[in-house]
Amino acid sequence: MISRFLALTLGALVAIACSDNRIITPTSSQLTSNSVGFLQGSVSIGPICPVESKDHPCPPPPSLFTSHKLVILNDKGEQVTLVAIDGKGNYRTELMPGTYTVDFTPRDIGFPGSFQPPTAEIREGETTVLNIDIDTGIR
8 A cells, every 4th residue: 555655645646746847856765775885985176386395385275175066967967956066175975876977066166177077877786986186187
């Protein structure tokens, strides 16, 4: 009885989502650990100083990471989720299996560099590590 109610409720939600052209993705509590995979890694942004050496590093401040989010896009180019980046440049999220493009926002980091969004393949029950280097163009 409960399963039938759940199926009818989910069917109604899908119908509403389709009629409004909104994307509804399951929350982590609705997903089983076996049906998702994980995407994690670190983001590096640099250089941020014109002259940087091993003896005089110029690390990016934590706010440079936390002021940005990763934008996860599905294979149709639709946004699936936004992922926070911590002050050390690390991130982690769970996703349904599939191929995703990983971009970031806001794109303007205040430097002249360029960025080509990478793709990641997520497999059920596995963790995909994707480290992202954002080149500021400062030399």
